[in-house]
Amino acid sequence: MISQKGLRRVVIEPVTRVEGHGKVSLLLDEKNHVKQARLHIVEFRGFERFVQGRPYWEVPVLVQRLCGICPVSHHLAAAKAMDMLIGADELTPAGEKMRRLMHYGQTLQSHALHFFHLVSPDLLFGFDADPKIRNVIGLAITPKYKDLAVQGVMLRKYGQEIIKATAGKKIHGTGAVPGGINKHLSEQERDVFLEDIDQMLDWAVAALELCKSYTRDNLAKLKDFGSFPSNHLSIVREDGCMDLYDGKLRAIDADGKMIFDQVEARDYFKYIQEEVRSWSYMKFPFISKLGPREGWYRVGPLARINCCDYIDTEIAEKERKEFMALTDGKPNNITMCYHWARMIETVHAVEKIEQLLNDPDLQAGDLVTRGERRDECMGILEAPRGTLFHHYRVNEQDQVTMANLIVSTTNNNEPMNRAVQKVAADYLDGNEVTEGLLNHIEVAIRAYDPCLSCATHAIGRMPLAVELRDAHGELIDSRSKGA
Amino acid sequence: MSDEITFTIDGVEVTGTQGQTIMQAADQAGIYIPRLCWHADLSPGGSCRVCTVKVNGRAQAACTYPISEGMLVQNETDEIREWRKSIVEMLFVEGNHFCMFCEKSGNCELQAMAYRFGIATPRYPYMFPQRDVDASHPDVFIDRNRCILCGRCVRASRDVDGKNIFQFVNRGRETRIAINAEANLADTALSAMDKAVEVCPVGAILRKRVGYAVPVGKRKYDHEPIGSDIEARRAKS
Numbered sequence: 001m002i003s004q005k006g007l008r009r010v011v012i013e014p015v016t017r018v019e020g021h022g023k024v025s026l027l028l029d030e031k032n033h034v035k036q037a038r039l040h041i042v043e044f045r046g047f048e049r050f051v052q053g054r055p056y057w058e059v060p061v062l063v064q065r066l067c068g069i070c071p072v073s074h075h076l077a078a079a080k081a082m083d084m085l086i087g088a089d090e091l092t093p094a095g096e097k098m099r100r101l102m103h104y105g106q107t108l109q110s111h112a113l114h115f116f117h118l119v120s121p122d123l124l125f126g127f128d129a130d131p132k133i134r135n136v137i138g139l140a141i142t143p144k145y146k147d148l149a150v151q152g153v154m155l156r157k158y159g160q161e162i163i164k165a166t167a168g169k170k171i172h173g174t175g176a177v178p179g180g181i182n183k184h185l186s187e188q189e190r191d192v193f194l195e196d197i198d199q200m201l202d203w204a205v206a207a208l209e210l211c212k213s214y215t216r217d218n219l220a221k222l223k224d225f226g227s228f229p230s231n232h233l234s235i236v237r238e239d240g241c242m243d244l245y246d247g248k249l250r251a252i253d254a255d256g257k258m259i260f261d262q263v264e265a266r267d268y269f270k271y272i273q274e275e276v277r278s279w280s281y282m283k284f285p286f287i288s289k290l291g292p293r294e295g296w297y298r299v300g301p302l303a304r305i306n307c308c309d310y311i312d313t314e315i316a317e318k319e320r321k322e323f324m325a326l327t328d329g330k331p332n333n334i335t336m337c338y339h340w341a342r343m344i345e346t347v348h349a350v351e352k353i354e355q356l357l358n359d360p361d362l363q364a365g366d367l368v369t370r371g372e373r374r375d376e377c378m379g380i381l382e383a384p385r386g387t388l389f390h391h392y393r394v395n396e397q398d399q400v401t402m403a404n405l406i407v408s409t410t411n412n413n414e415p416m417n418r419a420v421q422k423v424a425a426d427y428l429d430g431n432e433v434t435e436g437l438l439n440h441i442e443v444a445i446r447a448y449d450p451c452l453s454c455a456t457h458a459i460g461r462m463p464l465a466v467e468l469r470d471a472h473g474e475l476i477d478s479r480s481k482g483a
Numbered sequence: 484m485s486d487e488i489t490f491t492i493d494g495v496e497v498t499g500t501q502g503q504t505i506m507q508a509a510d511q512a513g514i515y516i517p518r519l520c521w522h523a524d525l526s527p528g529g530s531c532r533v534c535t536v537k538v539n540g541r542a543q544a545a546c547t548y549p550i551s552e553g554m555l556v557q558n559e560t561d562e563i564r565e566w567r568k569s570i571v572e573m574l575f576v577e578g579n580h581f582c583m584f585c586e587k588s589g590n591c592e593l594q595a596m597a598y599r600f601g602i603a604t605p606r607y608p609y610m611f612p613q614r615d616v617d618a619s620h621p622d623v624f625i626d627r628n629r630c631i632l633c634g635r636c637v638r639a640s641r642d643v644d645g646k647n648i649f650q651f652v653n654r655g656r657e658t659r660i661a662i663n664a665e666a667n668l669a670d671t672a673l674s675a676m677d678k679a680v681e682v683c684p685v686g687a688i689l690r691k692r693v694g695y696a697v698p699v700g701k702r703k704y705d706h707e708p709i710g711s712d713i714e715a716r717r718a719k720s
Contacts, residue, residue, distance in 0.1 A: 057694035168699025
């Protein structure tokens with residue numbers, strides 16, 4: 001533990017333009033050398049506890065309340081777990097495809113929100129631009145970027161409308177039920193979406209081009225910005241193809257060597273463990289066989305592009321190849337390349353939406369199926385921010401008795417902390433602390449598109465440390481439990 | 484001798500027949516009087532008081548009060564609307580009603596009533612009572628967090644199903660619905676097809692594994708407020 005005597009604490013609270021609440025604390029000595037840098041998650045949710053006792057069919061609708069940005073991800077991950085519970089091992093075509101459409105709509109709206117509203121001001125105005133202009137409103141009132149801001153809003157709207165048509169509501173719908181879905185997509189709904197799909201694809205491709213050229217133009221600075229070699233984890237299809245909705249787990253190391261592959265959702269806990277630390281409500285997952293020091297990994301768009309062998313839509317696959325060429329086909333460990341990877345996925349989501357809209361299975365056929373009931377179930381999914389794990393046990397009276405969630409952002413806990421440490425060391429160390437320099441730290445966190453409110457799940461296992469200090473900051477006494 | 488009776492509701496002349504309650508005559512005339520414990524297939528309970536009207540200046544329950552010639556009924560006044568709103572708000576704070584994930588949402592009469600009255604949030608403090616859940620029955624789930632003590636299940640089980648499974652116990656704020664078994668609903672003769680299960684206005688007694696089968700947009704109160712069906716009769720006549 002670092003002694004805080006003689007050190008100055010600088011706190012960024014709250015971290016802005018991310019979902020949820022977090023803070024960064026820096027400990028600096030008298031010469032402004034960074035002694036410690038941490039991202040703390042200050043919220044607590046508790047869903048894993050209060051879902052206990054509730055009937056299992058309620059869970060997909062209940063747990064999605066974790067989040068207002070990507071509730072669809074929790075809705076679908078829980079529904080997938082409940083499919084396993086009721087023995088619906090293979091959904092009907094309508095059930096599977098309606099859920100996929102919902103999920104790609106979610107990916108589109110979430111990625112668009114992140115890129116256009118939260119991140120583009122940093123990229124277009126500069127990391128240390130005046131905060132008065134460094135935001136989405138600044139974008140909208142700058143003539144050069146006005147169209148871009150409108151496109152961002154419209155892309156997000158399109159994704160939200162897809163969610164409404166499949167889940168019933170834009171936020172916190174009820175569409176996915178254990179064993180399938182509760183509605184078809186009407187021809188009328190389909191035709192409205194098809195009318196605008198070409199425009200959406202054009203805008204998504206334009207945003208990708210913007211992000212790509214920005215990254216290439218600034219590669220010298222971005223290459224090392226909050227970057228470090230890491231393991232990567234994602235879901236892939238059996239043939240190694242990117243699949244955001246369903247598949248099996250794959251993990252690779254920083255050089256692309258396979259750590260594990262084709263791990264079923266039901267076996268996730270044999271490969272992934274979680275560590276709790278005293279200063280954050282967010283857990284630290286790691287790959288079991290590598291241990292907590294070496295086994296941490298990244299998830300999300302960068303990890304997904306690194307892990308998959310190919311993408312099954314035309315433009316996204318061409319772009320993936322170009323992306324991988326930047327690092328000679330080896331895994332890309334450049335933190336700021338998350339944005340480029342995210343925009344490839346945005347294009348992929350639009351291409352997938354178009355394929356699905358042209359599929360007649362959405363208009364007919366059985367909506368739900370079921371099989372032999374089980375008492376334990378897991379659902380995994382590639383949420384916009386990364387791999388999402390839902391795990392439940394249900395008693396014979398249909399009540400949930402145990403829930404464990406490893407939320408996308410939780411997987412990125414250690415990487416985000418490393419990014420914060422690296423940027424603090426590279427940019428702040430020895431310098432006068434300015435708002436612009438502090439925003440550099442936030443830029444590194446934003447690359448991961450964290451959803452901090454979703455990611456706080458340490459009830460009952462949270463070690464607690466209490467320190468008593470006098471008016472001069474001297475430690476008088478301390479107590480701790482569980483650490 | 485004719486058994487027709489003529490009286491007024493908010494100044495509108497209404498004709499009913501001897502033996503009808505104010506609510507029956509009003510329904511027939513297309514005038515909606517809000518209600519929660521009342522159900523078309525059950526005898527009136529008169530317990531929730533949401534249907535309170537003024538009869539010749541005195542507060543009465545419209546679901547139990549018989550009509551008489553020339554009576555003056557007040558239904559839609561500011562004072563009465565405020566009483567009804569207060570009752571609904573008290574029902575919300577007295578239980579644990581989490582509409583956002585309740586499967587009855589969109590089909591719930593309590594929720595629909597709140598929407599009709601424009602209740603965004605209750606003015607009273609939430610009581611957060613400790614209520615229990617009984618999931619023991621293979622096909623029926625009881626969540627007492629959502630019970631509003633309307634007594635529909637009590638009357639339906641006694642008068643329609645002939646099983647007498649449900650009954651009120653305790654008094655005042657401790658009142659709750661009990662079952663005629665030592666511990667679990669599974670030990671009663673209840674069937675998922677019983678009237679007592681069908682008539683629950685809220686999400687307290689539910690058939691298991693139905694959940695959210697009806698999509699948003701197709702639920703009973705998704706498009707029209709509660710009472711619109713009755714008011715439509717007046718519009719037609």
